[in-house]
Amino acid sequence: MAKYSRLHGSVGLISLANPPVNALSSVVRHAISEKVAKAFRDPEVTCVVICGENGVFCGGADIREFASTMRGPPLVPMIDAIEEGEKPVVAAIEGVAFGGGLELALGCHYRIAHYKARVGLPEVTLGLLPAAGGTQRLPRLTGVAPALQLITTGRHVAAPEALKLGIVDQVTEQNTVEVAVQFAKSVVGQALHNRRLSLRQLSCPPDGLFEETMAQIKQRARGAVAPIACVQAVKAAATLPFKAGMDKERDLMATLFNSGQAKALQYSFFAQRSVAKWNLPNGAHSGISKARAVHRAAVIGLGTMGRGIVVSLVRAGISVIAMETNEKQLHTGKKMVIAILEKDAQKHNAAPRADLVHFTERLSDLSNVDLVIEAVYEDMVLKKDIFKQLSMICKPDAFLCTNTSALNVDELAAVTGRPEMVVGMHFFAPAHVMKLLEVVYGQHSSPEAVATAMQLGKRLGKVSVAVGNCPGFVGNRMMKLYVEQAHFLLEEGATPEQVDEALEEFGFAMGIFKVSDLSGLDVGWRVRKEAGLTGAGVDWKEPPRRRQGRRYSPLADLLCEKGHLGQKTSRGWYLYEKPGGRDPKPDQGLHSFLVEYRSKYGLKARRIDKDEVLERCLFSLINEGFCILDDGIASGPEDVDVIYVHGYGWPRHRGGPMFYADMVGLSKVLERLEFYHQAHPDVPYLKPSPLLRKLVRNGSPPIREWREFLKRPHSHL
Numbered sequence: 001m002a003k004y005s006r007l008h009g010s011v012g013l014i015s016l017a018n019p020p021v022n023a024l025s026s027v028v029r030h031a032i033s034e035k036v037a038k039a040f041r042d043p044e045v046t047c048v049v050i051c052g053e054n055g056v057f058c059g060g061a062d063i064r065e066f067a068s069t070m071r072g073p074p075l076v077p078m079i080d081a082i083e084e085g086e087k088p089v090v091a092a093i094e095g096v097a098f099g100g101g102l103e104l105a106l107g108c109h110y111r112i113a114h115y116k117a118r119v120g121l122p123e124v125t126l127g128l129l130p131a132a133g134g135t136q137r138l139p140r141l142t143g144v145a146p147a148l149q150l151i152t153t154g155r156h157v158a159a160p161e162a163l164k165l166g167i168v169d170q171v172t173e174q175n176t177v178e179v180a181v182q183f184a185k186s187v188v189g190q191a192l193h194n195r196r197l198s199l200r201q202l203s204c205p206p207d208g209l210f211e212e213t214m215a216q217i218k219q220r221a222r223g224a225v226a227p228i229a230c231v232q233a234v235k236a237a238a239t240l241p242f243k244a245g246m247d248k249e250r251d252l253m254a255t256l257f258n259s260g261q262a263k264a265l266q267y268s269f270f271a272q273r274s275v276a277k278w279n280l281p282n283g284a285h286s287g288i289s290k291a292r293a294v295h296r297a298a299v300i301g302l303g304t305m306g307r308g309i310v311v312s313l314v315r316a317g318i319s320v321i322a323m324e325t326n327e328k329q330l331h332t333g334k335k336m337v338i339a340i341l342e343k344d345a346q347k348h349n350a351a352p353r354a355d356l357v358h359f360t361e362r363l364s365d366l367s368n369v370d371l372v373i374e375a376v377y378e379d380m381v382l383k384k385d386i387f388k389q390l391s392m393i394c395k396p397d398a399f400l401c402t403n404t405s406a407l408n409v410d411e412l413a414a415v416t417g418r419p420e421m422v423v424g425m426h427f428f429a430p431a432h433v434m435k436l437l438e439v440v441y442g443q444h445s446s447p448e449a450v451a452t453a454m455q456l457g458k459r460l461g462k463v464s465v466a467v468g469n470c471p472g473f474v475g476n477r478m479m480k481l482y483v484e485q486a487h488f489l490l491e492e493g494a495t496p497e498q499v500d501e502a503l504e505e506f507g508f509a510m511g512i513f514k515v516s517d518l519s520g521l522d523v524g525w526r527v528r529k530e531a532g533l534t535g536a537g538v539d540w541k542e543p544p545r546r547r548q549g550r551r552y553s554p555l556a557d558l559l560c561e562k563g564h565l566g567q568k569t570s571r572g573w574y575l576y577e578k579p580g581g582r583d584p585k586p587d588q589g590l591h592s593f594l595v596e597y598r599s600k601y602g603l604k605a606r607r608i609d610k611d612e613v614l615e616r617c618l619f620s621l622i623n624e625g626f627c628i629l630d631d632g633i634a635s636g637p638e639d640v641d642v643i644y645v646h647g648y649g650w651p652r653h654r655g656g657p658m659f660y661a662d663m664v665g666l667s668k669v670l671e672r673l674e675f676y677h678q679a680h681p682d683v684p685y686l687k688p689s690p691l692l693r694k695l696v697r698n699g700s701p702p703i704r705e706w707r708e709f710l711k712r713p714h715s716h717l
């Protein structure tokens with residue numbers, strides 16, 4: 001809704017009141033239309049100010065309404081009516097003016113923003129375009145190039161930048177509404193013609209701007225259609241009269257609005273918010289569990305992961321003790337951490353925050369920290385030794401966290417005298433860049449420990465998801481099967497290029513073999529050795545290409561044995577021009593190696609099409625996602641999807657693996673898994689999960705109803 005009052009006798013003040021973000025629901029749109037008409041009718045009112053209650057102007061259209069038939073007055077005529085009015089209307093922007101909120105402000109004749117406010121048109125991130133005149137008015141205000149950049153990326157800008165771009169007329173550090181009211185009174189009687197953006201002429205955009213932008217977008221959008229429609233709409237602003245541009249904007253929006261991509265992106269928006277409201281099988285949940293403040297933290301191990309974690313903590317203003325026993329690693333780690341912090345400082349024109357980090361070789365220096373994150377390499381014996389020592393050295397109420405990506409958190413907790421204070425904090429490399437954090441609760445982790453790790457993740461700017469303890473947790477447990485299928489496809493006749501091409505066409509930023517070359521083939525090799533799948537622990541009585549009773553491909557192990565570890569050695573699944581090279585080229589040597597390998601094991605190469613690549617790789621991963629839900633390791637499909645979108649390069653416009661399964665149709669996923677399981681009985685994880693079967697039996701309910709089919713958590717609290 002929106003409230004109306006009269007200030008100083010002549011100023012009509014309309015306040016949007018729809019907490020928490022004053023979204024433009026049908027009720028709000030109705031109220032705004034009514035209040036604007038009332039102010040325009042009132043002969044005592046000479047000017048109008050539109051603001052939002054509770055320090056937020058407006059978070060845009062109400063996204064929840066998109067799933068049903070849109071009711072209430074549409075935005076376009078409402079905004080047009082404001083612009084056409086004969087009394088000056090001023091938008092007083094606090095907090096945010098996003099999407100329809102900014103479009104509403106663009107319909108006003110003036111915009112005053114608080115210096116901390118942000119404005120933007122993020123519709124593209126929801127699979128849409130700004131269809132309430134945003135694509136037509138913004139270019140007329142800022143010029144075509146800046147508008148094109150903002151609309152195609154959805155980037156938000158802070159008030160000072162908005163002022164430079166001409167989006168707002170004034171920025172204030174004082175009470176924005178009061179400043180806007182005074183401003184509105186001061187412009188009464190001035191001509192409004194020039195303030196109506198729809199009447200402004202656009203200056204010619206630079207030559208080739210649209211072609212270049214379109215080419216860049218096609219390259220980086222990975223199949224997303226909304227950015228392309230955004231370019232077309234802005235081009236219409238630059239080439240057509242306002243009214244015709246509005247028609248084009250409306251037509252383009254009509255094609256996007258009901259698209260699968262828009263549904264996926266809107267699902268992702270809410271999924272990301274839902275994971276913050278975590279709940280555990282024992283009944284603990286975010287609503288009742290209090291986090292403890294972390295003032296001082298420590299990171300053990302200054303390899304790639306440790307360094308990134310230190311940087312993330314410092315960026316959040318937390319003082320850190322960075323501990324590393326290897327002198328050379330300590331030296332290199334320190335240099336790299338300081339270099340990143342200095343680069344940050346340069347970027348923000350501020351002093352480096354290196355004073356927040358203390359580097360040490362002594363574990364005993366950690367006696368007074370609130371929370372420790374162990375980030376040494378994946379060796380259970382080493383980690384146990386560290387946790388035993390930490391348990392004795394750290395103050396009794398310090399949380400002990402491990403950055404393990406797959407090892408048993410309970411086993412580590414068991415060697416400490418405080419298992420309730422132990423949780424996993426699984427960061428993704430590079431930790432100062434990647435958004436995802438899996439917070440792994442063990443059998444004994446206290447709600448306070450989980451809440452503290454989740455809260456710390458939020459403070460570090462991460463998307464944190466609480467997950468249960470099992471080998472690989474959620475992300476890596478699913479990933480393992482996807483990687484295995486890709487290796488099997490090579491055995492059966494595919495090349496790394498064919499597999500990667502299919503995955504990249506699907507929307508992954510990089511195919512699985514390119515990712516493997518980038519991270520180093522030795523990472524998985526070490527894990528497989530630990531698991532007894534290769535190296536000294538193997539039971540050689542088993543037939544070749546079988547381990548622990550099931551199909552196994554030793555292809556990656558053989559490459560590792562040859563020293564082909566990926567980019568760092570210039571050879572892996574691809575060829576690189578030099579060690580550390582980034583540009584993968586097909587490797588004829590690798591192709592010959594595959595031919596020899598198949599011939600050695602009597603495997604007949606066959607043609608494998610893209611559909612099979614996608615089904616084998618993605619459906620096996622999805623099937624494991626259903627098992628994870630059934631096991632209670634993730635509390636809902638949104639958790640799995642958020643992990644895959646933010647940590648594993650799953651294309652956001654496809655929502656995530658579980659959302660994708662819903663889109664494809666659960667019965668189709670089940671039918672294809674049954675087919676592949678029959679064809680490959682020695683791959684047990686292709687057997688459809690009981691949860692998937694149960695959902696299909698129950699008529700394949702939409703994803704938002706899946707939680708009703710999961711085992712209910714039992715409260716032990």
Ligand SMILES: CC/C=C/CC(=O)SCCNC(=O)CCNC(=O)[C@H](O)C(C)(C)COP(=O)(O)OP(=O)(O)OC[C@H]1O[C@@H](n2cnc3c(N)ncnc32)[C@H](O)[C@@H]1OP(=O)(O)O
Pocket residue numbers: 020021023058059060061062063064096098099100101122123126128130131270273274
């Ligand atoms: C006819 C088609 C027209 C389309 C034009 C549009 O306007 S499309 C919408 C464009 N707007 C956006 O994309 C903004 C989305 N929101 C945000 O970026 C952020 O929520 C925020 C406004 C910057 C606030 O961030 P903050 O971190 O403070 O809070 P949350 O993100 O946690 O949000 C709080 C709750 O509000 C819900 N919510 C936010 N925006 C909307 C919205 N536009 N519509 C509906 N609901 C919204 C959000 O889901 C949170 O809800 P909870 O139930 O508390 O989880």
